[in-house]
Amino acid sequence: MERRQMLHIPGPTNIPERILRSLSQPLINHRGPEFEALLSTCAAGLKKVFRTENDILIFPSSGSGALESAIVNLFSPGDTILAVCLGVFSDRMAEIGEKHGLNVIRLTKEWGQAARVEEIEAILAQDQEGKIKAVCLPQNETTSAIGIDVEGISRMMQQMGHGAILVVDAISSLACVPLETDAWGVDVVISASQKGLMLPPGIGLVSVSERAWQRVEQSTMPRWYWDYKAVKDKMTTFQFPYTPATTLLFGLREALEMLNEEGMEKVWERHQLIGQGVRNAVEAMGLTLFSDKEHASDTVTAILMPERVKYKELAELLRTKYDIVIGGGLQKLQGQIFRIGHMGAIHFMDMYAVLGAVEMALVELGYEVELGTAAASLARTFIKK
Ligand SMILES: Cc1ncc(COP(=O)(O)O)c(C=O)c1O
CATH class of the missing domain: 3.40.640.10 (Type I PLP-dependent aspartate aminotransferase-like (Major domain))
Known part of the structure; x- marks a missing residue:
């Protein structure tokens, strides 16, 4: 379809x-x-x-x-x-x-x-x-x-x-x-x-x-x-x-x-919360953030490729099976990281789709993580208590 x-x-x-x-x-x-x-x-x-x-x-x-x-x-x-x-x-x-x-x-x-x-x-x-x-x-x-x-x-x-x-x-x-x-x-x-x-x-x-x-x-x-x-x-x-x-x-x-x-303050808040949500979910899945967390970007997240998973295979599976396109590492980081952009017209719910697909693709490629981990983590970040 x-x-x-x-x-x-x-x-x-x-x-x-x-x-x-x-x-x-x-x-x-x-x-x-x-x-x-x-x-x-x-x-x-x-x-x-x-x-x-x-x-x-x-x-x-x-x-x-x-x-x-x-x-x-x-x-x-x-x-x-x-x-x-x-x-x-x-x-x-x-x-x-x-x-x-x-x-x-x-x-x-x-x-x-x-x-x-x-x-x-x-x-x-x-x-x-x-x-x-x-x-x-x-x-x-x-x-x-x-x-x-x-x-x-x-x-x-x-x-x-x-x-x-x-x-x-x-x-x-x-x-x-x-x-x-x-x-x-x-x-x-x-x-x-x-x-x-x-x-x-x-x-x-x-x-x-x-x-x-x-x-x-x-x-x-x-x-x-x-x-x-x-x-x-x-x-x-x-x-x-x-x-x-x-x-x-x-x-x-x-x-x-x-x-x-929307108002600029709300735009900024949305990016900040989504950035935090992505980083939390990535770590909940047992993956490692590439960049210093103290200065993490709220518009893009860089994640170390887990051992035995190849970037090209991950990106290809996400694109062909889930219609989701992610970025790779540039120059010396080629093949070592993958990057998820979360800027502009992004909504909280988009991140469920993106990180849910990343999780499924990783599992399909042999990475071990309990299915639903990313979604549960995102929910914990996004719900207002
Ligand atoms: C921070 C930053 N500076 C400069 C550029 C280069 O912009 P362009 O590719 O539109 O020439 C980019 C592109 O991604 C960027 O992210």
């Missing part, structure tokens, strides 16, 4: 029917009045999700494009940045910086470990000459399923009075876990459409603070497509310097409306 596949890779995520429907409408003129109304609604809705009054720029791009946009707009060749490297995506930010001639100081942690506030503080404290122009870090490193204390780091930087700006990759955390751009004083927040925003891939988003705009003024890096000033200027008249991804903006308007209806 045909049924809709449950996509539980760590993004792109499941797209709700409402958003799917909003994507199937005829195109409009991207220089006409209907487009102005569309963009102005999206711009206002994004401010509520980013929790900021800062400018939010929209690009027809993937998340990596938005990361690169920050490098080419905020810095000049030879500038020094501190990059917190916890996995593939935070390494990527460092690499983009290096490719553009930046001097990148890497704070590299073992995959599965978080970077602590004190570690960043120690590096900034040594920087007597104030060479470090920015601290770049992921709020959630998707490859290693680790969350970072952005609030703590931002507050520490403000207290120190170090002039570095804070640049946060929130691609797998925006609209999932708390992020208070203005209240915490985060200068640049980078995100993309395909995770918490429940959309297809293809939109990159960047919020830019006043302090960050000053850096844009000073930056000598060449750019055209990514030019923040050009995009901002056009966006003030509800247009773009080039053809925008109009269809995705229809979807964005719908997604922002859905998030607004």
Whole structure:
């Protein structure tokens, strides 16, 4: 029987029917009045999700494009940045910086470990000459399923009075876990459409603070497509310097409306409880969490492959028999872990299906666990006592 596949890779995520429907409408003129109304609604809705009054720029791009946009707009060749490297995506930010001639100081942690506030503080404290122009870090490193204390780091930087700006990759955390751009004083927040925003891939988003705009003024890096000033200027008249991804903006308007209806606090609570529920159930099944539990991500869970079970067999059984798609380990973690994405349009009941299927598939592949363990554990986490 045909049924809709449950996509539980760590993004792109499941797209709700409402958003799917909003994507199937005829195109409009991207220089006409209907487009102005569309963009102005999206711009206002994004401010509520980013929790900021800062400018939010929209690009027809993937998340990596938005990361690169920050490098080419905020810095000049030879500038020094501190990059917190916890996995593939935070390494990527460092690499983009290096490719553009930046001097990148890497704070590299073992995959599965978080970077602590004190570690960043120690590096900034040594920087007597104030060479470090920015601290770049992921709020959630998707490859290693680790969350970072952005609030703590931002507050520490403000207290120190170090002039570095804070640049946060929130691609797998925006609209999932708390992020208070203005209240915490985060200068640049980078995100993309395909995770918490429940959309297809293809939109990159960047919020830019006043302090960050000053850096844009000073930056000598060449750019055209990514030019923040050009995009901002056009966006003030509800247009773009080039053809925008109009269809995705229809979807964005719908997604922002859905998030607004639920309320950001409720969205965050839902992800937090589901994240906790998944981790509890995984441990109840006798499996081992890959990442440091203290800093566990609430949007993706990484689990060590049990002995004698092969990732490919598990993923294939889940996909073919249960229509559930999970993610594997990237690069050096290939074959060693499996990852379950739980961000965006997820409901408590979805996790019964996903973890129930994982349990059945594992048993079928020879792993020993009493059937029903995952469901009982989820119930214990989700029931309000
Ligand atoms: C934290 C993080 N940063 C960056 C990226 C790269 O985004 P994209 O694949 O849209 O270029 C991803 C993708 O999963 C991500 O999770």
